Amino acid sequence: MMKYKYLFVIILLLVLHSCSINNNEENEIFIDIENKTDSISFYEYFKGVSIIPLETNETCLIQEVTRKIYSDSTYYIFDEPQKCVFAFNSKGKYKFKIRNIGKGPGEYTKIVDFDINEYQNSIDILSQTGKILQYDKNGTFIGSYNLPNSINAVHYFKSISKDTIALYQMFEQEKVFFYSISKKKVFNIQHELPDYLYRHLPISNKNSPFQLIRGELRLFEPFSNNIYTLKNELFIPKYMWNFGKYNFDITSVDPNRDGKFYQKYFEDNDCIHLFVSYTENNSMVITQFKYQKYMYSLVYLKKNRNYVILDKFKEGVLYPLYPVNLNDGLFITAEPSHVKYYINSDILNSKTSNFPLEVKAQDNPVIIKYKFK
Numbered sequence: 001m002m003k004y005k006y007l008f009v010i011i012l013l014l015v016l017h018s019c020s021i022n023n024n025e026e027n028e029i030f031i032d033i034e035n036k037t038d039s040i041s042f043y044e045y046f047k048g049v050s051i052i053p054l055e056t057n058e059t060c061l062i063q064e065v066t067r068k069i070y071s072d073s074t075y076y077i078f079d080e081p082q083k084c085v086f087a088f089n090s091k092g093k094y095k096f097k098i099r100n101i102g103k104g105p106g107e108y109t110k111i112v113d114f115d116i117n118e119y120q121n122s123i124d125i126l127s128q129t130g131k132i133l134q135y136d137k138n139g140t141f142i143g144s145y146n147l148p149n150s151i152n153a154v155h156y157f158k159s160i161s162k163d164t165i166a167l168y169q170m171f172e173q174e175k176v177f178f179y180s181i182s183k184k185k186v187f188n189i190q191h192e193l194p195d196y197l198y199r200h201l202p203i204s205n206k207n208s209p210f211q212l213i214r215g216e217l218r219l220f221e222p223f224s225n226n227i228y229t230l231k232n233e234l235f236i237p238k239y240m241w242n243f244g245k246y247n248f249d250i251t252s253v254d255p256n257r258d259g260k261f262y263q264k265y266f267e268d269n270d271c272i273h274l275f276v277s278y279t280e281n282n283s284m285v286i287t288q289f290k291y292q293k294y295m296y297s298l299v300y301l302k303k304n305r306n307y308v309i310l311d312k313f314k315e316g317v318l319y320p321l322y323p324v325n326l327n328d329g330l331f332i333t334a335e336p337s338h339v340k341y342y343i344n345s346d347i348l349n350s351k352t353s354n355f356p357l358e359v360k361a362q363d364n365p366v367i368i369k370y371k372f373k
Contacts, residue, residue, distance in 0.1 A: 028240040029300060029307065033272070036296060036309040042317060042347060045299070045373060046329070049347060051339065052367040053359050055094040060086055062364045065333045066206055068324055071116040072137065075367060076123070077333070078114050080206075085114050085123065087139065092367065096139040098123065106133060106141030112155060113208065119162040126157050132165075148186060151177060158210035160217050160230075168209050170198040176219065176235070188233050196255045197223050201262050203274055207322070213280050220278040220287075223250065227278060227287070239285060241298065246291070248273040279325040286323060286330075295321060315346040320370055329372045333365040342368055 054062065054075070066080040074095065077086040084099040100107040108127035117124045122134040122142065130147040147154060147167070154177075156168040167177040173195050178188040197203070203222040211218045219228040219235055225247060229238035248271045253262065266273050274290040285300040297319040300307040312318045318341050323330040334342060336359045359366060 027237050028242050029305065030242045030244070031298065031307065031309070033243050033246050033291060033296075033309065036311070038310060038312050039314050040308060040310055042313040042315045043373070045370075047371040047373050049343060049371070050369045051343070051359070052090075052092040052369065054086075054088050054092045054364040054366060056363040057094065060088075060094040060097060060364070062086060065365055067114070067208065068331075068333055069114075069116050070324060070326060070331060071118070074137075076114070076116060078111065080111065083108070083111050085111070085125065098125065098135055098139050100141070106135075106144070108133060113157055115158055115208075117159045119159055124157075124159065126154060130154060132157070145181060145184075147179065148184070150186070156208045156210060158208065158212065158217065160212065166210055166217060171195055178233070191219070191228075191235055194250065194255050197250065200257065200259045201273070202259065202266065207277055211278070211280070214282075218278075218280070220275070222275050223248065223273060225272065225275065227285070239300070241287070243272050246270060246272050277322045279323055279330070281325050281327075286325075288321065297321075315344065317342050317344055317347060320368065323370075326369070330370045332368050332370075334368055335365055336363050337361050339366060339368070 054060075054077075062077060062079055063081045064079050065077055067078040069076045073090040075088045075090070075092075077088070078084075079086065082099065083101055084097055086097045087095040089095055101109065103109070108125065108129070108131070110128035111125055112128055113126040115124045117134070120134065122136060123139070125133045125135070127133060130149075130151065131144055132147065133144040134142050136142050151167065151169065152172060153169060154167045155170045158166045160166055163180055163182050165179050165181065167179055169175055169177070174189050174192050176189070176191040177186050179186050201223060207220075207222075209220050211220065217230040218238065219230070225241040225243065226237045227239040228235040253265055270292070272289050272291050276288050276290065276295065278285070278287045280286070283302055285302065286297060287300075288295060288297045290296075294311055296309050296311050298307060298309050310319055320330055320332045320342065323332050332342070339359070
């Protein structure tokens with residue numbers, strides 16, 4: 001009887017291993033980086049484009065768009081240098097800002113990250129001291145809670161239920177923590193990686209590693225060609241971009257060198273080592289990366305598993321950089337002087353596009369909205 005029990009266990013392990021291999025094969029997408037193109041039309045992907053100037057006055061001058069979120073017909077702009085979160089309505093009209101610098105209730109010394117908490121209908125701000133402050137959709141302070149002292153430094157967070165938040169630490173080997181607000185404790189720690197990745201690799205990136213896609217938590221990192229999804233409290237690869245000889249292997253470099261060494265390493269080795277953005281909807285995945293000093297967009301179509309790599313359209317305009325997904329399109333922010341890189345006369349001549357001529361170079365950034373076909 002014991003013999004059959006062992007046999008059953010062995011067969012079960014083999015089946016699980018086989019399922020794991022098949023799952024990886026299914027999620028692995030081979031990408032030919034040399035097959036990039038600039039002959040695709042803007043109108044193969046988009047119906048048109050529109051520009052929404054963000055109101056400019058002394059109360060809402062934006063210094064830097066560190067991060068942007070669109071929720072409930074509102075554009076939220078996190079400006080890290082000013083320690084501020086601005087809110088503009090869908091037409092770009094200024095609504096309010098959260099800038100409460102101090103040590104009292106509802107105040108902070110520095111903003112590390114922010115999120116729109118759809119589960120509690122709040123604007124959540126992560127302070128440098130490990131406190132999460134919550135404000136209502138009018139910017140009024142409603143409460144706060146502290147993260148445990150056992151977590152040294154949190155750089156990003158994401159609410160994934162009414163009680164649970166995911167936390168990301170850049171400079172520790174264990175990267176991802178799951179925290180229960182009601183129980184006031186961490187209940188899951190995973191995703192162990194070398195701590196030198198963020199300390200020494202030239203990977204400047206301020207995008208959050210977390211996204212919720214139809215209720216599923218995704219994990220995206222600038223040094224990895226994998227996008228993970230959370231299943232049964234474990235991260236597993238959802239999309240594995242295989243660039244062949246151009247892949248960056250984190251185990252291939254000496255972890256005991258300084259930043260200059262790694263900078264030269266990437267200059268001497270022709271590999272893709274910096275992914276700057278990722279977004280996804282029901283039909284496609286868009287990720288962007290640096291290759292040979294240029295930024296490229298990888299657009300992957302889920303239905304037929306086809307993809308295209310491009311930096312600009314045949315009309316001469318760039319594919320939108322650092323896009324945020326909307327239900328029916330994308331949006332980006334751009335300085336007024338940079339709009340010309342995304343919109344030109346070929347696009348403006350379309351009846352589905354518009355450009356407000358009153359935008360001045362010194363004005364706030366503008367929202368550029370792209371409508372999917």
